Amino acid sequence: MRDYLSTLERFLVTYRYCKLNVSRMDESIKITTACQQVQCHECGYLVEVPPLVHRQRAQCPRCHYVITTYYQNMVQKLVAFSLAALVLMIAALSFNFLSFSANGQYHSINIFSSIESLADNDYMALAILQSAVILVLPLTILFCLLYLLIPVLFGKKPQHAATLLKVIFALRAWTMVEIFLVAVLVSLVKIMSMADIGIGLSFYAYALFAICMTYTLMYMDEHQMYLTTSCALPKVHKRHSPSHSIQATWALLLTSILLYVPANTLPIMHTDILGDDEPSTILGGVITLWKMGSYPIAAIIFIASIVVPVAKLCILCWLNFSVQAQFAGRKKTRMISYRFTEFIGRWSMIDVFVVAILVSLIQLGNIMSIYPGYAALAFCSVVILTMLAAISFDTKLIWSDQ
Template sequence: MPVPSHAYTEHIASHEVICHECDLLVQVPRLEEGEQALCPRCGNSLMLLPKAPLQRPLVYALTSLIMLLCANVLPFLAINAKGMANSMNLYQAASVLFSEDYRLLSIAIYLCMQLLPACCLLLVSYLYYGFLRGRVVPGATTVTRWLFRLLPWTMAEVFMVAVLVSLIKIASLADIFIGAGFWCFCLFSVMYIKSMVHLDRAWIWSRIAGPMPSVGLLLQGKEGLSQGVTLCHGCHGIIDIQSERCPRCQHKVHPRTPHSIEYCFALLITACILYLPANLLPIMVTESLGQTHYSTILGGVVLLWNMGSYPIALVIFIASVLVPITKILALFWLCYTVYRQDGHHRRGRTRLYRLTEFIGRWSMVDVFVVAVLAALIRMGKLMSIYPGTAAVAFAGVVVVTMIAAMLFDPRLIWDAAQPHKDTRRDL
C-alpha cells in the first residue's frame, strides 16, 4: 500500500508559547508546512514552519556559499574614464579602507557584508545536514546559539543596494563594466535571504533538545510574568521565573532585560553625539585634476538630486538622514512612555518598535557606498575618492542604535498598563 504524501511532511504539535514582545501566553495550534502562528494581542510572529523546512534552508545555504565564493574570485566591477581604467574585486571594498588607515571601519564592513553572512551559512549547513540525516550534530547547542547571535549583524542585502547606488552615482562620470562576480553576489544575496527567512528558533531548538520541561498548569490569555513564568530568549521556551538558566539551551534567564531603559537611554544619547560629526564632517573626499572636494551626507543627496537621480537621492536621504533620526526619536519616545507607565496605544507602540528594529541596519547604505567608490575610483590625479571622517562616526551611529533597539524590552510597553511586583526590579 502506498504511503500518503502527507506522511512525509513536517508539522509542529499544538503547544504553549509566550510572546516575546507582549508576554502573552498563547496556545499555538498544530502547524503544517507553510503555516505561521501570530500573537492575537500584538501581531508578533510566534512560530513559523516553512515549506520543506528540512531541505530548503540547506539548499539555499549551500547555493549562497557557492555564489559568495564565485563573487570573490571573479571580476566584480571595472570603470573606464578618459582612457584610464580601474577594477575592483569584492574583498577590495574593505581592504582599500584598511590601507587608508580606516582599519576599524574596514573590519566592520568586511564582517557585515561577507564574513558574518558566510559564518551563518556554514552554521546553517552544519545543523541542517544533521537534521536531514535524522540526528543532532556534535556541538549543535553552541552552533545554534552563535547562529542567532550573529544574524542581526549580517548586511549582505544592504551592501547589494549600496553597490547599485554607487553604480548610478558614477554612471555619468565613467563607463562601467559589470563582471561576473557582481551577478554572483546578487544571487548570493537573494539565496542568503531565502535561507534565513526559513529559520525558526523554537523549531530548531525542539529538534536539537526536544520539548521544554513542564512548568505546571498555565492560563491562556494571561501574561507569563503574572503566572510566575517567563520566556527564554535563547530558545523561546517557557521557564520558571526563579530559574537562573534555561534547562534546554543554558541561556541566562531574566523576567525582563536588566536595566533596559537605562542602557537604551545611554546609547541613544551616544548616538545623538555621534550624529553631529556624522552629518557636519565630510563622509567622502574627491580629488579631481588637482582639486579636492569634500562631500557631506546631505551634500551627496543634493548632488544626486541636481543630477536628476531622484530615486537614488530619496533612497540615500531616507536611509542616511530620515531613518537614523526617526529611529532615535522613536526609541526615546518608547523609553519615555515606559518610564511614565503609559498604558495607551500599546499595540501601536509595539509595531513602532518592530519597525525601528528592522530598519536600523539599512542606514549602513551610505557607509557601504563610500567603501565601494573608494575601492573603484582610483585613477591618480584624474580622479580618486577617499573616505571621510564622518564615515566612522556614521557607522558608529548605526551600530549604537542597533544595540539600543536590541536592549529595549518591548514587554515593558505592556507591563506599563498592568505593573507586577517582579517587573520593575529588572529595569
C-alpha cells in the same frame, strides 16, 4: 479460529510496519502533530501554538508578534539554499567585481580589494565592519545551518545544537548582504556619468548569493529550528531590572545623538580631481544627485541616511521614555513602532557602503581619487548604536502592568 488468528497476526505486522514508518518521518512533520506552549519573545505572554499547515503562522494574541511560521520541507529548503549560497559566494570571491575607466586610466576591484582600500586609507574599523557584515557573518550562519541540518536529514541529532542556534539568531540581524548590493547599484548610478563602468562576473554571483541568503533567512524560523534539532525551546527571561534596560538604552541613544551631529556636518568623502579636493557631506551628496536628475537614488539616500536615523532616534526615545514614565496606553501602537525601527535600522548603512565602494573603485592617482571622510565613521557608529539601543530596549516593559 485459525483464520481469525491469521488475520489478527497480519494486522499486528501491518500496524508495527506503519508505526515504524511514522517514527521515521521527517522531523519537520512531527512539529505540527502536537501543541507547544511558547512564551512570546516580545511581551512574555504564554501562548499555546496549535498544529500548523504549510505557510500558516501563529501569532501572540496580546501583542500580535509572529511566534512561528511553518514551512513544509523546511530542512530540505534551508540546506539547498545554504549550499547554493556557499557556491555563489566562492564564485563572487574568484572574479572581478567592478571596473572603472576614465581618461585612459583603468582600475578594477574585487570584494577583497574593496575592504583593503578602506584599511589602506586608515579606516580599519570600517574595513572590519564591512568584511564582517557582508562576508564573515553570512558565511558563519550558512556553515552553522549546514552543520545542524545535514544530520537532521539523515535522522540524527546534531551536537551543540542549542549553542549554535543561539549564535545563528544573534547574528541574523547583523547580516547586510542585500543592503550592500543596493549600495553597489547606488554607487554605479552616482559614477556612471563620470566614466565607463564595467560589471564583472563576481557582481552577478554576489547578486544571486544575496537572493539565496535572503531565502535562507526567510525560511529560518526560530521556533521550528529548535524543534527540528530536538532542542528545548529557549525561555524568555526578564532583564535584571527595568531600570538597567532603560539606562542602557538611554546611554546608547544619547551617544547616537551626539555622533549624529558630526555625521551630518563633516564630509563623508573627499573627491580629489587633478589635485582639487571636493568634500561632500551626506546632504550635499543628496543635493548633487538631485541636480543630476537621479531622483530615485537621491530619494533612497535621503530616506536611508537622514529620515530613517532621525525617525529611529525619535521613536526609541519616545518608547524608552514611555516605559520609564510607566505609560499604560497605546501598547499596540508602541509595539508597531518598535518593530518598524527594528526593521529599518540596518538600511541606514547604505551610504557607508556607497562610500566604501567609491573609495575602492575610484583610485586613479592625481587624475581622480576618492577618500573617506570622518563622517563615514561617525555615521557608521550611529547606525550600530541605534541597533544596539533597539536590542537593549525591553519590550516586555510595555506590558509590565498586565
